[in-house]
Amino acid sequence: MRCNLGMIRIGLMGCGTVAGYGHLPAIKATPGLELVSLFEPDPARGQKAQQKFGGRLFTDPKAFFESGIDAVAVTSPAPVHIDNVLMAAKYGKHVLCEKPLAMTDEDGERMVRAMEAAKLKLFVGFTYRFSDVAGQIKETVSRGEIGIPRAARLVYIWDCHGKFERKQEGLPLNQRRHGRMLEGGPLVDCGVHQIDLARWWLDSEVTSFDCFGAWVEGDEYEAPDHTWLQMDHASGAHTLVENSYSYSHTAKEQRWHYVFEVIGTKGVVRHNRDLGKFDVWTENEMKCLDCGGDKNFEGMYAQFVKALSTGESGLLATGRDGIIATRIAREATEIAIAKRKKMIV
Ligand SMILES: NC(=O)c1ccc[n+]([C@@H]2O[C@H](COP(=O)([O-])OP(=O)(O)OC[C@H]3O[C@@H](n4cnc5c(N)ncnc54)[C@H](O)[C@@H]3O)[C@@H](O)[C@H]2O)c1
Structure with a gap:
């Protein structure tokens, strides 16, 4: 599914370390991306990220997914990637998910299949490819x-x-x-x-x-x-x-x-x-x-924007690449x- 929108409205799940130094600064710096929403279960962490990068902050995942976003960056700990990605599939959002994709091969397969069935893009944050x-x-x-x-x-x-x-x-x-x-x-x-x-x-x-x-x-x-x-x-x-x-x-x-x-x-x-x-x-x-x-998070998000507008993966690692490496x-x-x-x- 292509994102035929001028501006891609993105949300981020998991306002921790890699979100703070990598994803959020890159999202803010990438033309074609607008940071709309943040999801973070720890309110103090969420507020810290919101103060620095903006966006609406949610602790309820349903409200987050219904906040008018087209795509999601999943930067939560590996054991909860599956919950975040399956919810994104349910709510029709494209995903860029941090590595390792999943805790088990079966979980990785479920995530890839759910996104494929929903005709959505799933990419994995192998950011070294862009260095x-x-x-x-x-x-x-x-x-x-x-x-x-x-x-x-x-x-x-x-x-x-x-x-x-x-x-x-x-x-x-x-x-x-x-x-x-x-x-x-x-x-x-x-x-x-x-x-x-x-x-x-x-x-x-x-x-x-x-x-x-x-x-x-x-x-x-x-x-x-x-x-x-x-x-x-x-x-x-x-x-x-x-x-x-x-x-x-x-x-x-x-x-x-x-x-x-x-x-x-x-x-x-x-x-x-x-x-x-x-x-x-x-x-x-x-x-x-x-x-x-x-690492090059900005390079990765530039490719993410391109991939969502052209439908081609380009240099990005796909969910399948994520499953193989994991x-x-x-x-x-x-x-x-x-x-x-x-x-x-
Ligand atoms: N590509 C890279 O270079 C790189 C670098 C560091 C970390 N990572 C990966 O990024 C992911 C996050 O790592 P980190 O070091 O930022 O971890 P972290 O623990 O610092 O941050 C994770 C955040 O997710 C939040 N969280 C907890 N449960 C959640 C849920 N159910 N939904 C959404 N958010 C939730 C936590 O409260 C925390 O704020 C891991 O998978 C890690 O392997 C990748």
Whole structure:
């Protein structure tokens, strides 16, 4: 269903962290989008967002959906994405839903089917696709500059802002990180972005995968806090995705480590964020590329507006892309957990 309106009237569900630094500023900055309504169960959070970004604030989802909106940004926690998206389908609203799409494969399928049945668009917030780095890697590979892509390495190691709330007495657990570990750990939280990038860059489906985990911090969570995912693609290419929450989590100086590389038959394109290096090596030359930012919410919303007016997905990740990335991340995490259960006697 196209949105044949001059201005797309959008509402947002879940006025938390990513809404505050990513979605709401981008919605406000995107031509063709008007922020009309906010839904947030926590009144204090809702009011804070409303004061900064405007819009009518609701704590009743029905009233929110009946507030004259065409589309919804779902930025609530992963376990409630399904409720938000099924309601959007019922009320006839297009959706841009944050990752991971759902907690189970069945939930993801229900969400996609409900939106398809209502002839509505469902996209997933894989915002890295719109970053300068990811876009230039995609273009470099698509132009054949590195020959046929045969391998990819995506290293995304950070600490999810640390295991503990450092600013509080007695080092209480960082609740954001605690919640993400219960929802599946770093491969499900961040790894879905890298799985999506690998499929997108190599333009080839994942045909099989294996996974190994490490429990660096100890045994308190079932999910590993450091993972190595190995994926084979239909093209014959192979991808390694390394994710971690535990790297330097107790260190005073926090260190993150991000590397993206695609290795082809005739060259390599590689980005190392820590070193600020981004270059392409081909048979004949070496070119330096511009790094730019990691995420690009404005780029994503510009594509959202375009997709709703043309009916074409363009660069946006679809609900199906969301299901695939989430399925691989969850099943791979289960593989690592099962290996550990066999290993420890
Ligand atoms: N794409 C990215 O780069 C990126 C970055 C961070 C988070 N995320 C994803 O965005 C989602 C939200 O993450 P966050 O860090 O902002 O979480 P958060 O906990 O900071 O914010 C979530 C908000 O949703 C509200 N909420 C709770 N139940 C709700 C419901 N039933 N309906 C609507 N809202 C509800 C909460 O009160 C809270 O204000 C998660 O799925 C997360 O994985 C994506």
